[in-house]
Amino acid sequence: TELEAMLKKQTLPDGAAKIHTHTRASAQAKIAMTDVELQNAILNQEFILYYQPQIDIKSGAVKGVEGLVRWQHPKHGIVFPDDFIPRMEQIGLIDPLGWIVLMRGLTDLKQLMEKGGSNLRLSLNVSVSSLHDLRFPDKMAALIRESGVKSNQVILEITESGLIKELARTLDVLTRLRLKGVQLSIDDFGTGYSMMQQLNHIPATELKIDKSFVQNMSETDRDRVMVAKTIEIGHELGMKVVAEGVETATQLEFLRLNGCDIAQGYYVSKPLPLPEFLDWVEKYRA
Ligand code: C2E
Numbered sequence: 001t002e003l004e005a006m007l008k009k010q011t012l013p014d015g016a017a018k019i020h021t022h023t024r025a026s027a028q029a030k031i032a033m034t035d036v037e038l039q040n041a042i043l044n045q046e047f048i049l050y051y052q053p054q055i056d057i058k059s060g061a062v063k064g065v066e067g068l069v070r071w072q073h074p075k076h077g078i079v080f081p082d083d084f085i086p087r088m089e090q091i092g093l094i095d096p097l098g099w100i101v102l103m104r105g106l107t108d109l110k111q112l113m114e115k116g117g118s119n120l121r122l123s124l125n126v127s128v129s130s131l132h133d134l135r136f137p138d139k140m141a142a143l144i145r146e147s148g149v150k151s152n153q154v155i156l157e158i159t160e161s162g163l164i165k166e167l168a169r170t171l172d173v174l175t176r177l178r179l180k181g182v183q184l185s186i187d188d189f190g191t192g193y194s195m196m197q198q199l200n201h202i203p204a205t206e207l208k209i210d211k212s213f214v215q216n217m218s219e220t221d222r223d224r225v226m227v228a229k230t231i232e233i234g235h236e237l238g239m240k241v242v243a244e245g246v247e248t249a250t251q252l253e254f255l256r257l258n259g260c261d262i263a264q265g266y267y268v269s270k271p272l273p274l275p276e277f278l279d280w281v282e283k284y285r286a
């Protein structure tokens with residue numbers, strides 16, 4: 001298959017057998033992994049997606065899901081993306097991971113649509129380096145077409161901080177994706193390098209307010225202003241606005257009063273493996 005051909009071309013850099021120790025602050029867990037393990041994980045497709053719902057704030061309806069990758073490590077169990085994505089970017093494994101994630105997401109989406117409705121949207125995270133390849137839009141469109149899903153049901157989330165490098169070519173790729181119907185979301189908006197000047201050149205359909213602003217809203221006026229203004233800016237540029245990291249009823253109410261469109265966060269549900277998510281959505285809709 002094309003995926004296998006792509007993997008064969010990957011060669012590991014010097015020192016690949018070295019053990020990298022990743023510390024996950026939140027879990028206080030230390031995971032040691034080698035680059036060879038990462039490469040095998042790609043070959044054996046040891047990745048699954050957890051799904052977190054995105055709800056329409058006005059109606060409460062489930063609009064879509066964000067697929068978040070997890071590595072099912074043969075020894076360590078579930079490994080979170082922050083513990084392996086950065087290394088995969090460094091050693092050139094992020095593109096094949098992206099295709100595995102896309103194919104898994106498109107397959108799962110069909111089951112999700114049976115329980116969650118035929119218009120359910122699937123949001124996936126894409127590393128910006130994958131967007132430097134001018135063939136990316138064609139490949140993506142072909143895989144979406146083969147899956148039978150409508151291209152406008154797929155939303156690619158990209159982080160604004162990564163967009164600066166190779167901006168011209170990235171904008172070209174993003175425009176081609178939009179022409180094929182794929183939707184684009186600017187993730188972690190408000191963090192990192194300010195994209196204010198570029199914002200109106202990016203053909204995005206959605207803006208995602210970073211969870212750090214949502215979570216500090218109750219403490220500081222500054223964060224409340226940031227959130228309210230971001231919603232305004234997004235709407236003025238014709239985008240939907242999503243708030244991530246919504247953990248409380250108070251946060252949801254503030255977002256509703258300020259006209260935010262979509263909410264995602266532990267208050268609605270934490271990310272769940274597919275079977276559990278299917279149960280969740282059935283109960284939620286009942
Ligand atoms: P992100 O795209 O900003 O995803 C949001 C993160 O916040 C997720 O962490 C999610 O589990 C967590 N989260 C959701 N709701 C809440 C909440 O209410 N409160 C708090 N405190 N956290 C919440 P996760 O799953 O560990 O993913 C971390 C990051 O890894 C993602 O951040 C994304 O940048 C990256 N990532 C995930 N999946 C993929 C993928 O398939 N490809 C690539 N390239 N990156 C991915």
Ligand code: CA
Nearest residue numbers: 066125157187
């Ligand atoms: Ca995201």
Ligand code: CA
Nearest residue numbers: 187188210244
């Ligand atoms: Ca985010």
Ligand code: CA
Nearest residue numbers: 159187188210
């Ligand atoms: Ca993030």
